[in-house]
Amino acid sequence: MGLRMSETEAINKYVEEIYCCTRCGTCKYIYQVYDPSCPAGVKFRFETFYPSGKIHIARGLIEGKIEWSERIRDIIFACPTCANCTIQCQSRHHAQIVEIIEALRADAVSKGFGPLPNQKAFADSVKKEHNPYKEKHSDRIKWAKNLAIPQKDKAEILYFVGCTSSYRQQSLAQKTVEILNKLGVDYIVSSDEWCCGSPLIRTGQLEQVSQLINHNLDLIKSLGVKTVITSCAGCYRTLKMDYPKYTDKLDGIEFLHITEFLQQFISKKKLKFKKGKEFKVTYHDPCHLGRHSNIYEEPRAVLNAIPGLKLIEMPRNRENAWCCGAGGGVKAGYKEWAVEIASDRIHEAEQINAEILTSACPFCKTNLQDAINETNSNIKFMDIVELLNEVII
Amino acid sequence: MKKLVGCDKLLESSEKHDIIKESLIKIVGEQWYSDFPEELLIYSYDMTENDPSLPEFVVMPRTSEEIQKILKFANETKTPVVPFISGNNVGGLTIPLKGGIVVDLKRMDSILHFNEDDMYVIIEPGVTFGHLHAFLEKTNYRYCYPFAPPFTSVIANALLDGLNNLSLRHGSMNEWINGIEAILPNGDLVKIGTCCAWGDNYDLWWSRNPMPDLLGLFTSWQGMTGIVTKMAVQVWPRRPIRDWRIVLSFNVEETYKFVKTLTHLEILNDILFMSIETVKMIAGVPYGKAKYLEGEPRWVCLLDFSANTKLEYEAKLDMINTAFKKLKEVDPKANMTNLDVMEKFYGKKVGDIKNLPVTIGPMLEYGGLTWMGTYMTTKTEAVVNGIKTAFDLIDKYRFEKCLYSRSMKGHHYFAFRFLLRFSKLQEGETERMQKLQEELFNSLFELGAFPYKTPARFAKQILKRADPNWVNLLKTIKSTIDPNGIMNPGRWGLE
Amino acid sequence: MEIPDEPDDILGLGIYRRIKTVTEISPDFKKFVNNLNENILLSTDYYDFMIKFKDENFEVTREIENPTIIIKIKIEEFFKIMEKRTSMVFSFLKGKMKFKKGLTKLFKVYKLFGNILS
Known part of the structure; x- marks a missing residue:
């Protein structure tokens, strides 16, 4: 068999995994539950759009049987990399499926077939302003204008805010620091935080990634912190799962999602709650926090601690949760498609009569809120920090 | 739309391709048509050792009417047609040996009816064992399941004489079939079993007896005689x-x-x-x-x-x-x-x-x-x-x-x-x-x-060794139903 | 992606996986196994194999060397214990599970197999 392998192609690292896949179809649905699991597959139905199809595209490219094209780019980039397939696939390559798709994206970029124009704008903006939103770097902590954030050089903990909470979903950053202040945590926020790299890694634009990682690590070390907390599932996944692939200089720095951090306070009964009336809340597992990082129970522990809050689960929850559609660069690349995926989730939340839909990620908030608006749903979305801040003293 | 009938040899292959494409898009809509190389590649091989062969078109119809139109058009233009659902048959049976159109049936995935009294369900080809299992779990009945990924087609396995975990009691899966709706290569829609008399009434698909059993025109024919679009399969009480x-x-x-x-x-x-x-x-x-x-x-x-x-x-x-x-x-x-x-x-x-x-x-x-x-x-x-x-x-x-x-x-x-x-x-x-x-x-x-689920190369050898009268009968049936040889050509060693 | 390095024989594979599973779910058992420096030879009517515990690791192998404990048992009896049709103590008392070496380590064996077979 002639394999057309070049050392420069990212996908070649996964040849063995690619040849594991027999296209048995198990990745297409929730295993032994039989609900749909793959947003792109369900929507487009052709074999290529399913996870196994993307793996076989990779195989076709390696064998030289197909060439890169704009349609292949669209197939590869229309996937929100939600990793549901990595849970449902029963074969030994299951854990690497998202890595294979991301390697395909890196190859698409290096061959000039990717990323999509809006995704390319991320990279340009990150290069110039260290954030993907074309906002001024000097405005990074403008969200904290009227808040009492600690003004000091050193602290135990760094709150890594992330670009989306800094510039787009500022309420998440504001409520997070309000919670930290209420808890009396010794923390710090830095105005020189750079993009964590997630939007670039997820879209195969790897050129600047090392530079971003080095900057952020230098920053963390200069602040002398041992623990970094974040309220962004995307940042968390990148800091915790991707950074170790790029550097061995993490030196025991602990990365925690805000829900992990808060759960420690809950288990020690250090949170004080207002009395509240009963309300029904359902929790949407962000893909980057759940399937990518295996954090399922901590957010639920936070929610269950809230007096009056009745946590009800959507049929697809935890590792089987339906993606919100915003991840993997889909929100930027295919805006309507992203909202279509999220609309399914809104419908699922409505079906169980939830009053509030919550999650733990600014991307999920953006896209789920867009879907609520699009579908004229009466359900209310609140991020977990927004919800918690309202009920703690 | 240009007409292709009878003049295919006069046309350049690219022109022929464009005409077929145009016609297929008209039938199923652009969204459900593909001739992209990566799509064709994926339908060209399966997990087995059988040699790959590329199709030229892939379509995903949703209704029997669309399939009627596809087959009528394919018959007129003598274009090969290969039915496909999940391609997990382990016999290379959906590899398009002579190219043509792959008709991917996975969008036809409804469980249409459950008759509890006569114990059967009527399903479409895209219904998988997993989905049927999930449906029946809410009842007191069960179907039979093979030792295979859950997302393989019930209809495909039943038509291919598949076996399962109740085969000791009931035999191969074709014995569980009460009746079918199928589209013949000329586009005609036929119903086999009691539904031949009361086809529109899903409550009367209760048996394929007592009448000449024409189901044999479709079972183990590997899609060479038409496309089955509905099937009533027996279910059985689940023992506690x-x-x-x-x-x-x-x-x-x-x-x-x-x-x-x-x-x-x-x-x-x-x-x-x-x-x-x-x-x-x-x-x-x-x-x-x-x-x-x-x-x-x-x-x-x-x-x-x-x-x-x-x-x-x-x-x-x-x-x-x-x-x-x-x-x-x-x-x-x-x-x-x-x-x-x-x-x-x-x-x-x-x-x-x-x-x-x-x-x-x-x-x-x-x-x-x-x-x-x-x-x-x-x-x-x-x-x-x-x-x-x-x-x-x-x-x-x-x-x-x-x-x-x-x-x-x-x-x-x-x-x-x-x-x-x-x-x-x-x-x-x-x-x-x-x-x-x-x-x-x-x-x-x-x-x-x-x-069983016989790969083409073994089928050819079987034909050489089999009773010539049986082979002749097989060929006569095939050429009668499919005179232009459009349905999954090359299977069973029959061209 | 790694291919697990497990025993290829049917009995060894089962015992290996069972020890792994129980150590994963029981911290007590893990601690016990980590401190178990023994070479246990299981002599069955199918074939003999060894479970070697050393330096907080273990392996299951058909290469027999320096056993510190030797237990003779038929697979039929093994299944009976697993199915709770008999108990380890009863098997031992009835002579269906015999110590050929290491009887003084009875307690260790009881704890090990008690956890594996339960």
């Missing part, structure tokens, strides 16, 4: 008590006699007769390492039984124990235990045998999986010789000796199969598997084993 026993043994003849004894008692749902290599494969022993080692039990039987009452259960268990004691008298190291013990030792993948349909990951994770799947006589000599012959050949070609066999329909016939994993990444391994399959086919056919 279900249990399993595993028997480990050493002597092939005595073990097979034990199997025969149990089947004659008519108390089991299913009995599998496997080699130790098969169990190791299921348990997750990596490819190449599932070998028999000295001192190990050589054979493993899985007994599946159920009961309505505790008394019935105990009576059945007592009969199983008695049969096992007789085996132990002649095969003293034989042992019997339950599936929970095996699950404790080997993990969920083994325990999942209780939860069919399941995906056996270790069977499907080296890129290549094929089988020599046959139905054969139950004669002890034939089975024992068959095993020896097959094992020698598998050894010769350095693959794993995974026997996975099963008594069919009260032991009236025997499903004699060897599951063969191979690596598509390893240079030369696919070709080596092709040679093994060739030799396996030749040797086992001589012993009375008839391959």
